[in-house]
Amino acid sequence: MSLKRNLLLAGVILTGSVGLAHAEMAATTASDIEVRSGPGAEFPTVGVATRGSPATLDGCVEGSRWCRVDVNGMRGWVYAQYLSVEQNGAPVVVQDHRDDLGIPTITYEKTDPVTTGGIQSAQPDPDDQLLGRVDEDSGNIVAITPPEEVRTYIDDNPVDTVQLGGNLAIGATVPQSVEVHRIPDYQYSYIDVNHRQVLVDPGTRRIVYVYR
Structure with a gap:
């Protein structure tokens, strides 16, 4: 069957408050945590990241506890209080030190099933x-x-x-x-x-x- 569309995903727009050169940070999971497909408990679970796993932190949603990470081969969203970042040689909780750490702010916005910013979402064909x-x-x-x-x-x-x-x-x-x-x-x-x-x-x- 020929490819009719890219991977079916919820359309998102993600923008950083800082340049791309500073848009990722090294972090560590402070406990076993669920990784979700969006910034909210209503989104499906992608999997579980085990305690002490290294993660790449893209940023966190302003006014929210949710942050987007790459961890254990998964890309998704986790609670900021379950992530730690090294500061002055010691681990600190992201949620408690977001301003001090300069965590990038990103936005999450659902879109219609059209191509936006290179990300495409579409409804499955009945034959799929x-x-x-x-x-x-x-x-x-x-x-x-x-x-x-x-x-x-x-x-x-x-x-x-x-x-x-x-x-x-x-x-x-x-x-x-x-x-x-x-x-x-x-x-x-x-x-x-x-x-x-x-x-x-x-x-x-x-x-x-x-x-x-």
Whole structure:
């Protein structure tokens, strides 16, 4: 099936209050925390970031506790009080020191399903296959960190992309009709969904990792 659209995502506009050169900061998770697809408890959980995980902090929403991070192979939103940043050689909580740390301010704004700023959102075509919904117990899934040789193997052994509608998130279920591809001496298999490389548990067919 030919690619009709980019990965189905909620449209967002994200802008920083500072230049791109200063728009990212190194942070660490202070506890096991849920990573969500948007800045609010109403958004689906992408996965769980384990305590002590290194993260890249893009910035936080003004007047909100939510910050956007890259952590454990996931990109999403977490509470600022569960993130720490090193200041003068000691870790400090982001929520308590946002002004002191100069945390960038970013905005989150839902948009209509059109291309905006290079990000495209669209409703699935009736003929598209769909990812299953994220299971309710997906929050119990431990975020994995695949070894580098797994990515190398996937890059060296490309497969045809599969066009799927729905949210590409850890815990979502891949349809039975989609072929998954085994990785030698590794417990997870892989597929290419909308030109994104994804690791899948071949037993449950649940997504366990999404490469950026």
